[in-house]
Amino acid sequence: MNELGRLEDLPLDYRQALAAQNLVPLWPSLRAVLPPGQPRPATRATHWPYESLRPLLLKAGALTPIEKAERRVLVLANPGHGLEKMQASAAMYLGMQLLLPGEWAPAHRHTPNAVRMIVEGEGAYTTVDGQKCPMRRGDLILTPTGLWHEHGHDGDQPVVWLDVLDLPLVHYLEASYHVEGARQSVEPGQAERRYARGGLVPTPVFERSSTRYPMLRYPWADARAALLQLAEAEPGLEPVQITYVNPETGAHAQNILGFYALMLRPGQALRLPARSPAQVFHLIEGAAEVRVNDQQFALAEADTCCAPGYTAVHLANRSATAPAFVFIADETPLHQKLGVYENRG
Numbered sequence: 001m002n003e004l005g006r007l008e009d010l011p012l013d014y015r016q017a018l019a020a021q022n023l024v025p026l027w028p029s030l031r032a033v034l035p036p037g038q039p040r041p042a043t044r045a046t047h048w049p050y051e052s053l054r055p056l057l058l059k060a061g062a063l064t065p066i067e068k069a070e071r072r073v074l075v076l077a078n079p080g081h082g083l084e085k086m087q088a089s090a091a092m093y094l095g096m097q098l099l100l101p102g103e104w105a106p107a108h109r110h111t112p113n114a115v116r117m118i119v120e121g122e123g124a125y126t127t128v129d130g131q132k133c134p135m136r137r138g139d140l141i142l143t144p145t146g147l148w149h150e151h152g153h154d155g156d157q158p159v160v161w162l163d164v165l166d167l168p169l170v171h172y173l174e175a176s177y178h179v180e181g182a183r184q185s186v187e188p189g190q191a192e193r194r195y196a197r198g199g200l201v202p203t204p205v206f207e208r209s210s211t212r213y214p215m216l217r218y219p220w221a222d223a224r225a226a227l228l229q230l231a232e233a234e235p236g237l238e239p240v241q242i243t244y245v246n247p248e249t250g251a252h253a254q255n256i257l258g259f260y261a262l263m264l265r266p267g268q269a270l271r272l273p274a275r276s277p278a279q280v281f282h283l284i285e286g287a288a289e290v291r292v293n294d295q296q297f298a299l300a301e302a303d304t305c306c307a308p309g310y311t312a313v314h315l316a317n318r319s320a321t322a323p324a325f326v327f328i329a330d331e332t333p334l335h336q337k338l339g340v341y342e343n344r345g
C-alpha cells in the first residue's frame with residue numbers, strides 16, 4: 001500500500017491558509033478514517049467485576065442522596081474511549097444504578113433508549129408509560145425512546161440494576177435530551193399474560209393495539225424456563241440462545257440495541273463468530289469465562305464485560321455441573337439497519 005503524504009510534509013504557511021478557511025487535507029488522515037481490511041475499534045475488552053464495583057456503589061448511596069443524583073449510577077466506562085466519554089462501546093452505555101429503600105428517582109423521558117437488567121434486591125419497581133414493572137433479579141425491563149419512566153422502592157434492602165442505553169450514539173447524533181415529568185398514575189397492564197405464549201399473539205376483533213412497545217417487562221423466570229426447555233429440545237451441545245423481541249412484530253425489542261440470553265450447558269465452551277457489532281456480557285447466574293483476543297475474564301455472578309466488534313469471543317462455562325446464564329447486549333439492530341452489519345465467521 002502507498003505511503004501517503006504527512007501533514008508535516010506541507011509548508012506551514014499552506015497549512016495555516018487551509019485552517020484559516022476551515023479546510024483540511026484528507027490524505028494525512030485517510031488511513032485513520034478508512035483503515036485497511038478492518039476497523040481499528042477504540043473499544044477495548046474490559047471487565048467490571050461486581051465484587052469491586054458493589055462497595056463503591058453502596059458508598060455512593062451514603063455519599064450522595066438521591067435528590068442530589070436523580071439517578072445514582074456508576075458508569076461502566078471503557079478506557080479505550082476515555083473514561084470521561086462514559087461509553088462501553090461506540091453505541092452502548094452501561095451503568096450500575098442503586099436505589100435505597102424508600103427512595104424515588106423522579107419521572108422523566110428522553111430520546112435514548114434504555115433497558116434495565118436487575119442485579120440484586122427485592123421490592124423496587126419502575127413505572128414505564130404508566131405500567132408498574134416490579135424489578136426482580138434477571139428481569140429485563142424496557143424504557144424505549146420517549147416513554148416516561150421513574151423508579152421507586154418499597155423494600156428494605158438496596159436494589160441494584162444494570163442500565164444499558166444507546167446514549168453514546170444518540171448523543172453523537174446531537175439528538176440526546178430529556179424532559180422532566182410529574183409522578184405517573186399507574187394503569188393496569190396485561191402484557192405478561194397477553195404475550196405469555198410464543199407464536200400466538202392476541203388479535204383484537206374490534207380494534208388494533210397501536211402500542212409500539214407492547215411488552216415492557218421480560219421476567220427472568222420466563223426467559224430462564226424458555227432456555228432450559230430449549231436446551232432439552234436441542235440435540236447435543238447446540239448453543240442455546242433467545243432474543244428479546246417485540247411480540248407484535250417479532251423484531252428486536254428496541255430499535256438500536258439487541259438483547260439476548262444465552263445458556264451455557266455445564267462444561268460447554270463456545271466460539272462466537274467475529275461480527276461487526278460490539279457486545280456486552282453480563283452473567284446472571286453461574287460461572288463463566290470470556291476470552292477476547294489475548295484477554296481472559298473469569299465472570300462471577302453479576303459481573304459485566306464488553307468486547308469490540310470484528311472480534312471472535314470465546315465463552316465457556318466454568319462449572320461442570322451447573323448451567324451458566326449470560327445476558328448479552330449488542331449493536332446488531334443498528335448495524336443491520338445501517339447496512340454495515342458483517343459476520344466474518
Ligand code: GTQ
Pocket residue numbers: 071073094095097110114149163165
Ligand atoms: O434510570 O432513567 O443509567 O436517565 C442513565 C440515564 C439511567 C434512568 C442511566 C438515565 C437513567
